[in-house]
Amino acid sequence: MITINGISKTYQVAKRSSGIGQAFKSLFHREYTDVEALNDISFTVKPGEIVGYIGPNGAGKSTTIKVMSGILVPDSGSCTIMGYTPWKDRVAYVRNIGVVFGQRSQLWWDVPVIDSFELLRDIYKVPEQEYKANLALLTETLELQDIIGMPVRQLSLGQRMRCEIAASLLHSPSILFLDEPTIGLDAASKIAVRRFIRTINEEKGVTVILTTHDMNDIEALAQRIILIGKGKLLYDGSIDAIRNQFGTRKTIIALYRQQEAPLKIAGAVLESWSPERAVLSVDTEQVLISEVLISISQQVELIDIIIDTPPIEDMIIQLYKEHQI
Amino acid sequence: MRLYWKYIVILFKSQMQYRTSFWLLTLGQFLVPFSVFAGLYFLFERFGQIQGWNFQEVALCFSIIHMAFAISECFARGFDSFSGMVVNGEFDRVLVRPRSTVLQVLGSKFEFTRVGRLAQSTLVLIWAISQLPIEWTMLKAITLFFMVISGFFIFAGIFMLAAAMCFWTIQGLEVANIFTDGGKEMAQYPLNIYQKWVTRFFTFIIPFGCVNYLPLLYILDKTTGNDLPYILAPAAGIVFIAPCMLVWRVGVRHYRSTGS
Amino acid sequence: MKAYVSVFKLRLYHGLQYRAAALAGIATQFFFGFIFIMVYEAFYSQSTAAFPISLSQLITYVWLQQAFLAFVMLWFRDNELFQLITSGNVAYELCRPSGIYGLWYAKLLAQRLSSALLRSMPILVIAYILPKPYGMPLPHNSVSFLLFVLTLLLGLLMMVSLSMLMYISVFITLSPAGSLLMFAVIGEFLAGMVIPVPLMPTWLQNIVYVLPFRWAADFPFRVYSGHIPQDEALIGVAIQIIWLVLLVGLGKYTMTRVLRKIVVQGG
Structure with a gap:
């Protein structure tokens, strides 16, 4: 349907300068900078x-x-x-x-x-x-x-x-x-x-x-x-x-009966903690969720547990970061 | 052509949404050339005639060029105000539609209030004709008709040239006013009252003289020798608009290779 | 006062940015100047009878008219102000501590000044060096030059107060374009912008002389060329000042009235 092969496009953008003298000059002579809008884009649909x-x-x-x-x-x-x-x-x-x-x-x-x-x-x-x-x-x-x-x-x-x-x-x-x-x-x-x-x-x-x-x-x-x-x-x-690439980091929120000692879970990072509630983040490539859950239930009396995948938005931001854009 | 008519209808409906403003503007547009005409009248009252032309003859001259101008401001307004279309990206929309860019730009805007202007010049035309002792023939009437049409072509061509310039820069385009407003101002008098360089420029480069002064000589029986060149002079309007179209095409191509 | 000055400055800089438009404007004004002069030349050439104004004075009139068009034009729309009024956003302006009349006055004044500053100098310089008959002679003498500058500036102030009245009328009609266009066309005609006042028939001149418009254009231009003698010009200055006071007074008065009405109606 759509085949795009190696499309490139460069714009010339006039430099704008301030000051009356400069502005007057630009009437006759302008400096341009090249902006690469597209660089070798290929895909098919x-x-x-x-x-x-x-x-x-x-x-x-x-x-x-x-x-x-x-x-x-x-x-x-x-x-x-x-x-x-x-x-x-x-x-x-x-x-x-x-x-x-x-x-x-x-x-x-x-x-x-x-x-x-x-x-x-x-x-x-x-x-x-x-x-x-x-x-x-x-x-x-x-x-x-x-x-x-x-x-x-x-x-x-x-x-x-x-x-x-x-x-x-x-x-x-x-x-x-x-x-x-x-x-x-x-x-x-x-x-x-x-x-x-x-x-x-x-x-x-x-x-x-x-x-x-x-x-x-x-x-x-x-x-x-x-x-x-x-x-x-x-x-x-x-x-x-x-x-699969960026969604491996899960957030686990655990609610439990009051307990004074903080949770200690191998392979998970404790993001926040209170006597009733703890937020942990887990990288599923490092450690299995089931192991973490077992570990939690051994340490506290669980009332509820939420396992959250980060929104796609965050993954895209990570993707941007990875490509430094 | 059918589509062009549709464009007119939809834009007329739009303008009719603001009825009071429409009528006031139309009236204002009537007054603009009226004040110029009044000035003309007062000058003739004082001086009697200009280089052998009397008031009625100059009034005819005036009415023809103003009619052509009013028609072009009404119908070719899309080109006249084209810079806005480039600035706000509306022209991209034109390019994704399967019709010619010229037709779409023409159809993008009609300034119906210019009917006021047209009415004023039509009145002057009727008055001048009723006052002048012209022996009318079919050929003279046809010539008169084509004088207005060709005048429209010249104004539209200048609008189009200025619009095409928008693809390179949107600054300083007011220069086109010299040739539209200035041309109208100048061509309302018979061309022979001006210096040679003005007369030549506006006969051979921008042929206002060909659509107004020269054929008018024929209509008023002021010619010496063969009438044919004077009758055919309005054809210059068509000759003029052809290269303008070409420049427009070059401009569109430029736009498509550089973007806005 | 400081607020007015900074509004004025801002507008001035803003206006000076449109250099290309100014260049185009200069070219257009030149062309129009030439056309007018050639037309008058043609009219004058055919008879030796005495005319109410000499050709060289007329040419001066035309060039000054072209150079200071921005001072005189009534058809000088500030769409920002129009939108402010018609959309009812004028309420925001009312929140500011400075008087709205003064602020707008400063704004309109700066607009006209900035646009004339760029245009008048090149036109005047070239008009001086043009060969006869198109060239513009130097002022009659230094006194009439000083009087010219004074009357021109007073005329400018008058024009701005006149256009303030136009803007104020928009509060009532709410439909700017049409009625203003009519007002502008008639006003410019009566200021001597279409044909010079001395060339008008006597009955029309009598009307023109009792109205304010000609004091902004016709009067200073004729002071420059010495067509209006100096003692008459001095009286004229007094009349200009009286007009100015009247127009500003009227403007301020109607503005407060109109604004009060808006506040009562709640926008």
Whole structure:
């Protein structure tokens, strides 16, 4: 579906200087610094996959999305998506993709949502039959019935985002690029958006490339993540693999009957302790959980025990740290 | 073309959301050229004529260029205010849609309040024609029509050039005003009152003279010799916009290789 | 007072940042200057009859008009202020300890000054060295030059107080663009920006002379060229001061009234 091979992109950024004299100089002569936005990025995506594309701010996520959606021409490397080179046959290619920029609207601000949809139908030349079927499906799954007649400026952010996503699917694209689709949404809207993305992926087989800073999006949706930092591809694989790599450190919280002597467990670090409660951290590669549990129950009268895996968020932070980004 | 119409409809609906403001602005837009026209009237009241042109003739000249300007500000506004589209990233959206960038940018904005301007110049046109002893022929009417259309092409072409410059820098683009506002200001008088260098520049480089002064000579029967070159002069508008389109394409290509 | 000065400074620096825009502005103003002069030249060339103002005085008028456009333009929108008013966020401004009239006045003044500072000098310098007939002669004499500077600055202050009235009117209409555009178009015409006041018919001149607008443009420009003699100019300065006091007084009065209404309504 998507084959990206050795894509690189360097930007020239003008240096800005302060001071009137300097500023005057810059009118005539500017100094530039090169910024490597993408450095030899390669990956492939199979039809029907949901891929989470993550990395810290300025890592090159947006640049990659721009290259894949045909907005930007890379300096070198090749990219084939559904047989097209995105930046070569722009008009023919973009008919097959849908793009949602989470921070920008593609809807016309002052008119009812349905008017925007109809204009998009004409822009993409969607046949009437197909348009009606898509609109019906989208309205139902995204619960747009009540808001479709309202002007966009009166919608809440969550409602608007649902309309944005619907707008980018009216022409039945095979690939959907979502650039931070859940940014700024409240918890309920986030869940609705995620559920919907999963639905169209499963029912219509749409391939989804998703960038986000919210790891819950990734956990809920993506079987696979691609991590980039400073323009380089750092990790490409399943979330489970990351879990296996970084999720070996568990936190054990033990509640027990009052006891004055602190716990002493071989192979575990005591993070905090009180006469009723202790928090331990354990590396499961060093010591088996069962051994720790036995050891605890021998020392105190246990009331309750919680074994906690660190959130994926922490694992990603560790991953960033490991790559020093 | 159908899509272009759809764009017009949706933007008209948008502007109608703010009705009072719309009518006030339209009225204001009526007054802007009106004050210029009033100035023109007072000057002629004092001086009588300018280089052999009387007030009615200059009024015709005035109305044609102002009509062309009003139409281009209404329909080619998307190019006129294009820098905003680049700055806020809206142009990326244009690039992910399967239609030509020119059509989409044109469709991104219509300034319907310029109807006020158009109304003012239309009134002046009607008045001037009613006052002038012109023997109208079909050919003269057609020429008049194409003068306005070609004027629109020139203004739109300049807007487009300035918009294409946005891909390199968004600073200092106000320079384009020299050719749009300045061109309009200048072309409201017959070109022969100016110095040679001005006349030449605005005949051969930016051909305002070709869409206004030269064909006007034909309409007012001021020509000597063959009329044909004067009738065909408005074609310069089309000749002008072609390279502007080319520069636009180069600009889009540049944008796609450097990003915003 | 310090608050006004720092608002003023901030605006001034901010305005000076837009150098490219200023360069473009200078070029545009030049072009317009040339066009106007050529048009007047054409009008003047065809008759030897006595005109109410000589061509060289007229050319001076045009160049000064172009150089100090930023002082005179009424169509000089500050969208920040508009948004402040229409969105009701003006309440925040009211929390500040300084008087709102003075702060806004300083802001608008700085805007006009910064934009004129960048533009006027290059235009004036080039206008001086241009060959005849486009060149601008030096001032009539040093006294009329000093009078020119004084009247120009007083005129600027008048224009700012006039535009303050425009902003205050937005509190009431809440729809800035349309009504202000009309006000600006008429005001600029009456200031002599479309055609010089001496070339207007007498009946219109009589209207112009009783209104405040011409004191900001027409008057200083004619003082410079000596078209208005010095003793008349001195009387003019007095009239300018009276206008200024009246306009600022009116502005402050309406501002307090309008603000009180807003506070009562709760925004």
